[in-house]
Amino acid sequence: MFLNFKIQGEGQPLLLIHGLFGSLDNLGGLARVLADHYKVYQIDLPNHGQSPRSDDVTYPSQASAVKDFITQQGLNHVSVVGHSMGGKVAMAFAMANPDLVDQLVVMDIAPVQYRVRRHDAVLAGLNATMQTPIANRKEAEQTLSQHVKEPGVRQFLLKSLAKQDDGHFNWRFNVAALEANYDDITDWPLNGVFDKKTLFLKGADSDYIAAEHRDSIERQFPQAKAHVVAGTGHWLHAEKPDTVARVITRFLTKSER
CATH class of the missing domain: 3.40.50.1820 (Alpha/Beta hydrolase fold, catalytic domain)
Incomplete structure (x- = not known):
């Protein structure tokens, strides 16, 4: 790799x-x-x-x-x-x-x-943003804010939001793999x-x-x-x-x- x-x-x-x-x-x-x-x-x-x-x-x-x-x-x-x-x-x-x-x-x-799941709200917010193509950062933050209440955490996540060739935005981390294997991370x-x-x-x-x-x-x-x-x-x-x-x-x- x-x-x-x-x-x-x-x-x-x-x-x-x-x-x-x-x-x-x-x-x-x-x-x-x-x-x-x-x-x-x-x-x-x-x-x-x-x-x-x-x-x-x-x-x-x-x-x-x-x-x-x-x-x-x-x-x-x-x-x-x-x-x-x-x-x-x-x-x-x-x-x-x-x-x-x-x-x-x-x-x-x-x-x-760590037995406490600290990132369920983050994962919920990320999944919510991906229900439809992400048009811009403002739209992504508005959707995230319904799940992630801390502005600092939202800004941290948005640093990994990148514009794709088709003009839409997507996350630079692999949400699906990180969520599916979250127990391995904790x-x-x-x-x-x-x-x-x-x-x-x-x-x-x-x-x-x-x-x-x-x-x-x-x-x-x-x-x-x-x-x-x-x-x-x-x-x-x-x-x-x-x-x-x-x-x-x-x-x-x-x-x-």
Whole structure:
């Protein structure tokens, strides 16, 4: 599989992995800051952006796609930063390929199964927009708003709405595959260990990383450290990109010594 990607900056290689319903552009603000210190690789995960589609969204499968990308780029080591679902992909990749990963940063997700379905309203809204061809962004947002009440979430989704050759719009993520395999996305079937420096970044106002997840984190990532970013929720990198980039850079720099 050949993933769509973007590269900027010079230095040691650093891979950024976006979350569910996202694309490489969602980490663009963070990438621009980190590119002052690293050669930053941004990828579209399978079923997202301009990367290939697949009916297999399990974490071993997505981690395998990331490994293919690393091999294609001729890299023999990389530090990895992943957000939300991308954080799980990053953890799965690190567990399966510890020799390729120097350091790992996981943003606002834990290595656990999430039993609460957080995206049913989003999926309902996306499906509603596809009942008829989407004529424009305003129409798509109006339909989404009947299901997705948070304006920020709607704007996040609309970043992946693209105009097609026929003049209509469509989503750049594979709604059907993501919905059909949603349980694989909320799951965490792995029991491996990544015994290298790992940073878990938590948005202070987010509940994706909770106290009850600590044992799972420490068991699977015995060198894990945690940092809470004040005044941010689940999209901490978008809310405070400079702060998050500074924390990541400080962590990576200390780990490289």
